[in-house]
Amino acid sequence: MRNMTPPLRTERLLIQDWRVEDAEAAFAVYGSEEVSRWLTPLMRPVGDVGAMRSVLEAWVEAQPNLVPPAGRWAILRRDDATVIGGLSIRLLPPFEEDFELSWQLRPDAWGHGYASEAGREMARWAFSQGVEELFAVARPANTRAIATARRIGMEWVGETDKYYGLRLQAFRIRPSDL
Template sequence: MDVWLRSDRLLVRDWAVTDAPAAFAVYGSEDVAQWLTPEMQQVPDDTAMRSVLEAWVEAQPNLQPPTGRWAVVRREDDEIVGGVALRLLPPYDEDIEISWQLRPDAWGQGYAKESATMLMRWAFTQDIDELFAVARPDNTRAVATARRLGMEWVGETDKYYGQRLQVFRIRPGDLD
């Protein structure tokens, strides 16, 4: 399992199937699931989470960089606190979304900003010129995190996932 992004507090590493219980604390949480895109709905149990992770682990080596999904691990106790991803937005041909999901007991500690910043810095070494984040208008936490990341609000659209979403963008020169 590769650990390839590191800060003082966090590691961003590949998911492993054995991460299913920790991943379920994120993707099985109703508080998290209410904000997920239609492609990723609330995971109902550990067995389903294991299947999801099997698919992610199998797909990862075949994805075109910088796309992929990774675990966010707190270094002090080696606990998985969430996940980050870079994925093509629908219609899956151009725009790359950065997303972050944290288990609820990890909210408000700066982990989303810290892990997403590491991921953005790496992504911009992969010959891309912009990343997007999308959020439902009432997802105030995601909107606030996008702004803390230095992302610029570019408007609302229903282009992605058939839902009305706030769209934020960041380019390499926007990183602090």
């Protein structure tokens, strides 16, 4: 089983593989209407902790088969080991040429800079795996995601309907941007 070894660490955060035991904490993220309304069509809102456990089982099973830097990880606060969100890197549809960096935090963790701190560290790791650029996409009204992409160091590259069949703001980061 491939593991991101060692887990990534920042001053305040730990980024590690998801565990099925994280279902309740993950549900606080992916079951939240405030979070799920912005998720792509590929990720529907999770209805309850049991459904979240099933999602995590699928993520945990798929993780070893993904070619780095693709994957999904949990974000934990280092001081209390609480899961506060998730990160993923995946190939964007429809052509699966561009890697997307995405982040989701539970609402009570918003406003502390955790998403940008985790996103920068994940980008550094992805670049160490040979990726030359990462993209983030956000709906135009998702001002929090747009601000986070900019804080990560991502540059706005335009508006597109290329991904997910939605009108999205696209951001890009390259190694020299970090």
